[in-house]
Amino acid sequence: MFHEIRFPTTIAFHSHGGPERKTEIVTLGSGFEERNAVWAHGRRRYDIGYGLKTLDDIHAVIAFFEARLGRLYGFRFRDFTDYKSVSPTAPITPRDQVLATGDGTAKRFQLIKTYNSGPSSYQRPIVKPVASTLRIAVAGVEQSGFTLDAATGLVTLATAPSAGAAVTAGFEFDVPVRFDSDKLTVNLANFQAGEIPSITLVEIRV
Structure with missing residues (x-):
């Protein structure tokens, strides 16, 4: 609840x-x-x-x-x-975090934040994003055609990204x-x- x-x-x-x-x-x-x-x-x-x-x-x-x-x-x-998808003092951009790589079919992606240190990294699911701050890009190009479930952190794009295209996002949470x-x-x-x-x-x- x-x-x-x-x-x-x-x-x-x-x-x-x-x-x-x-x-x-x-x-x-x-x-x-x-x-x-x-x-x-x-x-x-x-x-x-x-x-x-x-x-x-x-x-x-x-x-x-x-x-x-x-x-x-x-x-x-x-x-x-x-x-934030970046450090607290840095500005948010639509290319802050890589969510996935397009396969030409999938349209729905979970917001994540990756923590990197040396050769190791950890991916944290982001389930309570702040909807008004979300920015999305596909292959580096910012998108406007998407919806967000702010209660789960799931983003749905209007069009499936082509195979190999990086899906990235910036947000507060x-x-x-x-x-x-x-x-x-x-x-x-x-x-x-x-x-x-x-x-x-x-x-x-x-």
Whole structure:
């Protein structure tokens, strides 16, 4: 269950967190290790407590929490460290990310973001794009004939790209998350004394 609404960005901007992985490690008798990646994709976790600066901020979070019924409904979250098809300060272009290579038949493509480092790379499915920011190109030529399912990140082109033509895209996106607890606890005395409450959000699969 998911609500297509974004958590208040003024509070999200001051949050902290990032991706986590799950790796099983077995140490052998020889001292060598066997490592296995349990998750195919990373899972992000954020603490939004750092974004609460005023009583109005607390009120806004309480309202958002109650409207989501605690952990029941997921929602969109803007991770300001990673919310574009390029780095946060770079402009979006329709050639930022390679989605696929045309085969003359396929018209539908999943938005992805590829992370490269040395000889390794990781492709992250983007399932909550910001529709108004999407730009698409085929063989380097920007396209206007396409539709986007903003709830899944699936793009459908009006015409199937020819065989060998690169399908590329540029976009902004959100992270699908939920509250990690069914309880909010904020001590006003401690808050006014400068203590930061801990309110955790966790990424979900949708």
